[in-house]
Amino acid sequence: xxxxxxxxxxxxxxxxxxxxxxxxxxxxxxxxxxxxxxxxxxxxxxxxxxxxxxxxxxxxxxxxxxxxxxxxxxxxxxxxxxxxxxxxxxxxxxxxxxxxxxxxxxxxxxxxxxxxxxxxxxxxxxxxxxxxxxxxxxxxxxxxxxxxxxxxxxxxxxxxxxxxxxxxxxxxxxxxxxxxxxxxxxxxxxxxxxxxxxxxxxxxxxxxxxxxxxxxxxxxxxxxxxxxxxxxxxxxxxxxxxxxxxxxxxxxxxxxxxxxxxxxxxxxxxxxxxxxxxxxxxxxxxxxxxxxxxxxxxxxxxxxxxxxxxxxxx
Amino acid sequence: xxxxxxxxxxxxxxxxxxxxxxxxxxxxxxxxxxxxxxxxxxxxxxxxxxxxxxxxxxxxxxxxxxxxxxxxxxxxxxxxxxxxxxxxxxxxxxxxxxxxxxxxxxxxxxxxxxxxxxxxxxxxxxxxxxxxxxxxxxxxxxxxxxxxxxxxxxxxxxxxxxxxxxxxxxxxxxxxxxxxxxxxxxxxxxxxxxxxxxxxxxxxxxxxxxxxxxxxxxxxxxxxxxxxxxxxxxxxxx
Numbered sequence: 001x002x003x004x005x006x007x008x009x010x011x012x013x014x015x016x017x018x019x020x021x022x023x024x025x026x027x028x029x030x031x032x033x034x035x036x037x038x039x040x041x042x043x044x045x046x047x048x049x050x051x052x053x054x055x056x057x058x059x060x061x062x063x064x065x066x067x068x069x070x071x072x073x074x075x076x077x078x079x080x081x082x083x084x085x086x087x088x089x090x091x092x093x094x095x096x097x098x099x100x101x102x103x104x105x106x107x108x109x110x111x112x113x114x115x116x117x118x119x120x121x122x123x124x125x126x127x128x129x130x131x132x133x134x135x136x137x138x139x140x141x142x143x144x145x146x147x148x149x150x151x152x153x154x155x156x157x158x159x160x161x162x163x164x165x166x167x168x169x170x171x172x173x174x175x176x177x178x179x180x181x182x183x184x185x186x187x188x189x190x191x192x193x194x195x196x197x198x199x200x201x202x203x204x205x206x207x208x209x210x211x212x213x214x215x216x217x218x219x220x221x222x223x224x225x226x227x228x229x230x231x232x233x234x235x236x237x238x239x240x241x242x243x244x245x246x247x248x249x250x251x252x253x254x255x256x257x258x259x260x261x262x263x264x265x266x267x268x269x270x271x272x273x274x275x276x277x278x279x280x281x282x283x284x285x286x287x288x289x290x291x292x293x294x295x296x297x298x299x300x301x302x303x304x305x306x307x308x309x310x311x312x313x314x
Numbered sequence: 315x316x317x318x319x320x321x322x323x324x325x326x327x328x329x330x331x332x333x334x335x336x337x338x339x340x341x342x343x344x345x346x347x348x349x350x351x352x353x354x355x356x357x358x359x360x361x362x363x364x365x366x367x368x369x370x371x372x373x374x375x376x377x378x379x380x381x382x383x384x385x386x387x388x389x390x391x392x393x394x395x396x397x398x399x400x401x402x403x404x405x406x407x408x409x410x411x412x413x414x415x416x417x418x419x420x421x422x423x424x425x426x427x428x429x430x431x432x433x434x435x436x437x438x439x440x441x442x443x444x445x446x447x448x449x450x451x452x453x454x455x456x457x458x459x460x461x462x463x464x465x466x467x468x469x470x471x472x473x474x475x476x477x478x479x480x481x482x483x484x485x486x487x488x489x490x491x492x493x494x495x496x497x498x499x500x501x502x503x504x505x506x507x508x509x510x511x512x513x514x515x516x517x518x519x520x521x522x523x524x525x526x527x528x529x530x531x532x533x534x535x536x537x538x539x540x541x542x543x544x545x546x547x548x549x550x551x552x
Binding site for chain 2: 071262
């Protein structure tokens with residue numbers, strides 16, 4: 001009874017069986033109008049049933065494809081692809097080293113830090129490919145752009161033209177925009193980086209229903225993951241810190257709690273250590289835990305000029 | 315009698331007796347026998363303890379995780395037919411355990427299906443683990459590496475419906491294909507797929523979660539597969 005295994009509704013299957021169609025072969029040669037008459041359904045419904053059948057038989061005949069699940073890839077193919085994957089550099093060699101070349105595409109990287117740690121704008125200006133930025137906080141200083149361009153000796157105008165900027169003012173706008181990004185990136189095929197600064201801003205104040213917040217954040221995280229995977233873009237999400245009370249002491253943790261901490265592929269925490277800024281890899285499936293110093297100069301983010309040049313592996 | 319429900323509700327013996335009283339009852343008896351045989355295939359067969367024990371000894375083996383202490387904890391390893399849940403806070407190593415188990419099974423035992431909901435599947439990391447397990451030098455490991463990596467299939471799922479789709483496909487394909495043997499299914503992480511649908515106005519969330527659980531257990535039991543899902547712990551929201 002092959003018909004029973006087709007993904008059709010129970011009533012449709014019942015009609016097929018009572019009309020005598022029990023195997024897929026019997027359905028492969030019948031026309032939609034004939035089927036519609038036999039089953040006493042509309043012709044569009046008969047067409048849909050036949051489409052389902054042909055898809056099912058196509059899936060079975062492509063047993064030459066190695067994967068048992070449609071759309072899956074073997075790890076070997078993924079390894080070959082990964083070797084050609086682009087990394088987005090952060091202009092700071094130490095940081096790039098611990099990141100394995102830079103921020104990887106197809107992943108969602110979360111960067112969080114205390115106020116005063118400036119990281120967001122550098123990524124935008126480093127690459128002259130199109131970047132998309134969602135700005136939630138109050139300021140953005142485009143004037144850093146011309147100075148950063150001096151390094152590459154390109155026209156500031158070229159840089160700024162490649163940046164698409166969206167300003168969001170509420171959490172619903174933020175969710176709507178993440179949904180819209182799919183369409184946007186399909187139209188603008190050379191988007192390479194999506195930066196969201198900062199993702200937590202609209203969710204921290206005035207949000208009464210915590211359960212709703214967790215659900216909404218979870219849905220948004222999945223959307224971003226899907227975007228990163230589907231279009232091969234690097235999604236960078238910036239976060240704020242808050243204090244957490246555990247073991248009798250306060251310490252800093254990223255905002256939005258533990259439920260959000262599972263929503264990114266990689267997590268980098270920026271912090272002060274004495275007089276230096278440090279970036280520390282907090283979570284990653286493939287990178288070792290390490291920390292590297294960096295400094296903020298008028299030209300953007302660069303290697304730090306301290307005596308301690310060695311990267312600390314933890 | 316016009317529906318299956320009517321058939322099931324009636325006493326079969328009385329039906330057969332009344333059928334014999336009619337003339338031309340052969341067709342009806344054949345119909346009844348056919349229906350009974352179909353009904354038999356729909357439910358799980360009754361098994362006694364001995365049959366269950368035999369099934370467990372012959373079919374439901376333990377898959378070694380590659381890590382001795384984990385194997386000791388699990389009394390041999392991940393048992394086929396069981397769904398094992400890995401729970402822990404963020405960065406506790408759940409994904410790494412999944413990689414380790416996947417590499418070990420892919421190298422030695424059979425096919426692995428890895429369903430990834432957080433873009434965290436890293437072929438480079440798997441390559442590192444396989445290299446270490448095989449114990450041979452970096453440049454000699456290529457053949458083993460290729461074989462092991464070809465045994466792992468990775469599919470990205472980003473919502474619960476995609477997951478259900480994949481599980482249904484697996485069910486269909488595993489029943490028909492005899493050659494390729496899947497030994498392990500890993501879902502990392504299942505909580506990120508279920509969290510957005512639970513609670514609130516969505517009445518179906520709980521039902522969807524239960525269906526996923528049911529499908530996983532059915533796949534595990536019928537096809538002698540070990541299933542590993544990873545879940546997260548979180549404390550109250552800040």
